[in-house]
Amino acid sequence: MKLYCKVVAILLCLGTLLLLYLFVGNADEPPLKGAGETRWLPVSSGPGGRAHPLFAHFQPVRAAPEEEEGAAAAQIAKREPRLSRNPGKRSPARGKFANARRPGKQKHLKELPSRQWMHLAVVACGNRLEETLIMLKSAVLFSYRKLKFHIFAEDSLKPEFEKKLREWPSSYTKKFEYNVYPIAFSVGNAQEWKKLFKPCAAQRLFLPVILKDVDSLLYVDTDVLFLRPIDDIWSFLKEFNSTQLAAMAPEHEIPKIGWYSRFARHPYYGTTGVNSGVMLMNLTRIRNTQFKNSMIPTGLMWEEMLYPLYQKYKNYITWGDQDLLNIIFYFNPECLYVFPCQWNYRPDHCMYGSNCKGAEEEGISVLHGNRGVYHDDKQPTFKALYEVIRDFPFEDNLFQSLYYPLQSKFLDTVHTLCGRIPQVFLKQIEKTMKKVYENRVIVHVGANYRY
Numbered sequence: 001m002k003l004y005c006k007v008v009a010i011l012l013c014l015g016t017l018l019l020l021y022l023f024v025g026n027a028d029e030p031p032l033k034g035a036g037e038t039r040w041l042p043v044s045s046g047p048g049g050r051a052h053p054l055f056a057h058f059q060p061v062r063a064a065p066e067e068e069e070g071a072a073a074a075q076i077a078k079r080e081p082r083l084s085r086n087p088g089k090r091s092p093a094r095g096k097f098a099n100a101r102r103p104g105k106q107k108h109l110k111e112l113p114s115r116q117w118m119h120l121a122v123v124a125c126g127n128r129l130e131e132t133l134i135m136l137k138s139a140v141l142f143s144y145r146k147l148k149f150h151i152f153a154e155d156s157l158k159p160e161f162e163k164k165l166r167e168w169p170s171s172y173t174k175k176f177e178y179n180v181y182p183i184a185f186s187v188g189n190a191q192e193w194k195k196l197f198k199p200c201a202a203q204r205l206f207l208p209v210i211l212k213d214v215d216s217l218l219y220v221d222t223d224v225l226f227l228r229p230i231d232d233i234w235s236f237l238k239e240f241n242s243t244q245l246a247a248m249a250p251e252h253e254i255p256k257i258g259w260y261s262r263f264a265r266h267p268y269y270g271t272t273g274v275n276s277g278v279m280l281m282n283l284t285r286i287r288n289t290q291f292k293n294s295m296i297p298t299g300l301m302w303e304e305m306l307y308p309l310y311q312k313y314k315n316y317i318t319w320g321d322q323d324l325l326n327i328i329f330y331f332n333p334e335c336l337y338v339f340p341c342q343w344n345y346r347p348d349h350c351m352y353g354s355n356c357k358g359a360e361e362e363g364i365s366v367l368h369g370n371r372g373v374y375h376d377d378k379q380p381t382f383k384a385l386y387e388v389i390r391d392f393p394f395e396d397n398l399f400q401s402l403y404y405p406l407q408s409k410f411l412d413t414v415h416t417l418c419g420r421i422p423q424v425f426l427k428q429i430e431k432t433m434k435k436v437y438e439n440r441v442i443v444h445v446g447a448n449y450r451y
Contacts, residue, residue: 197320245285249344363427
């Protein structure tokens with residue numbers, strides 16, 4: 001019996017030593033990457049929570065068992081030694097993976113070449129400083145590619161623009177460059193041009209002459225707000241045919257209630273005229289084209305045509321430079337590309353009842369608050385959008401600090417014709433914010449989870 005107990009004790013000791021050996025022997029092995037890995041994934045807040053599902057907090061979520069097994073197998077395979085045909089030299093990549101980027105070198109938007117920058121021009125005089133800054137803010141908030149701002153302003157406004165733009169956070173200022181130019185007119189009487197319609201508005205007619213090194217440009221009035229990336233309207237340049245050199249939206253959708261079709265005393269484009277508050281231009285083509293006109297039988301270059309055209313029609317025009325553009329494209333209709341009304345959506349599109357089908361289907365892409373509607377109570381829906389973008393802190397949550405306050409403000413506008421169609425105002429901006437989220441979080445942050 002004593003012998004039996006001694007044998008059992010010896011066997012137990014040997015078993016213990018064997019287990020210790022196995023445990024210590026594997027202690028230096030690196031853990032399998034992916035096995036038991038903790039990942040941070042977005043989850044929505046609880047019922048009645050304040051965070052939108054797309055912009056919720058992050059919490060740790062353990063990888064699924066099948067993911068762990070796959071990651072473990074991949075790590076084991078990775079540790080297997082590979083034979084090289086040339087000892088001491090690394091074998092070149094072959095096959096379909098030859099051009100694959102290494103982990104940690106994903107291509108980010110900031111690496112885009114400078115040729116893909118988009119040019120945005122605006123003219124600001126008088127009390128238009130705040131409006132212009134809010135317009136630029138909407139452009140930077142949603143756009144992907146870098147922007148170059150060309151700001152034409154009175155001398156007194158230049159230091160104000162520089163001061164305000166410097167106050168923006170670096171995460172946004174790195175997305176754009178800007179120049180502030182003095183108001184200048186290359187032909188005719190400068191004071192006469194400056195007082196045409198609104199202060200300095202005629203400056204846009206001279207952009208092809210002043211910005212000689214710029215190929216293409218988007219001009220907008222100060223009272224414009226972008227509800228989707230400028231990249232999207234910029235893409236219309238690719239749709240120009242060989243003769244088209246500018247793009248604008250119609251002044252109105254219904255001729256019988258349009259201003260030009262009822263009151264104009266001069267030629268105008270199409271059946272309702274065009275609105276120049278949002279104007280996409282191929283400046284190179286404009287500079288190189290001879291335009292048909294009503295003054296001489298031969299064509300005239302852009303710069304040499306402007307002042308004689310103004311002199312001929314100045315007693316018949318009401319809307320200043322916009323009327324001159326309508327006259328130019330009346331005689332040169334093949335040069336104009338007309339984009340849909342949702343790219344220049346104004347109070348006229350809803351204050352008499354909804355008449356912009358494109359906006360009803362896709363939502364508003366570019367909001368144009370003419371008639372001073374951002375600063376009075378005649379169209380509170382337009383004013384609400386302006387105020388929410390103005391008050392939005394740059395680095396806050398887009399849904400919590402922009403979209404939800406906008407929804408709340410719209411509840412107070414349902415008594416107006418424009419306020420009765422909130423989906424027209426909200427549809428596109430909601431899509432835009434979701435895309436911004438996907439780009440910033442899923443692509444740039446989430447990509448790191450794959451490795």
